[in-house]
Amino acid sequence: MSLRILINIGAQSLQLLDDDRLLCEYPVSTGALGVGEQNGSFKTPRGRHLIRARIGDGMPENTVFVRRRPTGESWTPELHEQHPGRDWILTRILWLSGCEPGFNRLGEVDTMRRYIYIHGSPDITAMGYPGSHGCIRMRNADVIDLFDRVPIHTPVEIIESD
DSSP: OOEEEEEETTTTEEEEEETTEEEEEEEOBOBTTOBOOSTTSOOBOOEEEEEEEEEOTTOOTTEEEETTEEEEEEOOHHHHHHSTTOOOOEEEEEEEEEOSBTTTBSGGGOTTTTTOEEEEEOTTSOSSSOOBSSSEEEEHHHHHHHHHHOOTTOEEEEESOO
């Protein structure tokens, strides 16, 4: 089995593939400011990546993470109202690392140092539309399903469109 993830920014979708066989597909939300690799751009990086870390295994759905650590909070609409504008990182984190030196790895274009994740989001977050700060947002149930299927070092390719 040769698992890999393909994220299509144009389609706002994430596919889990075994070689070229589609295992599942999920709607996502990528960077509201588009694509780009520059540190501080808040854009979604393109190219070849891999999952460097898996965070949140076994945590309850809606667990709130800050700096990759659970805060002890669970997302609710009430908590959301108390923290308007907060960039919610929920449930699971798949931390990405670029594989292309000078493009998405090292220096001012390093995906991992930019803290680019595939992560869960509040149920009220729209999927299928760009809206993140550069990460790949997923529905909580979908990120749990994906997380449970992929090991560390799973290849991830982020493309602009087919």
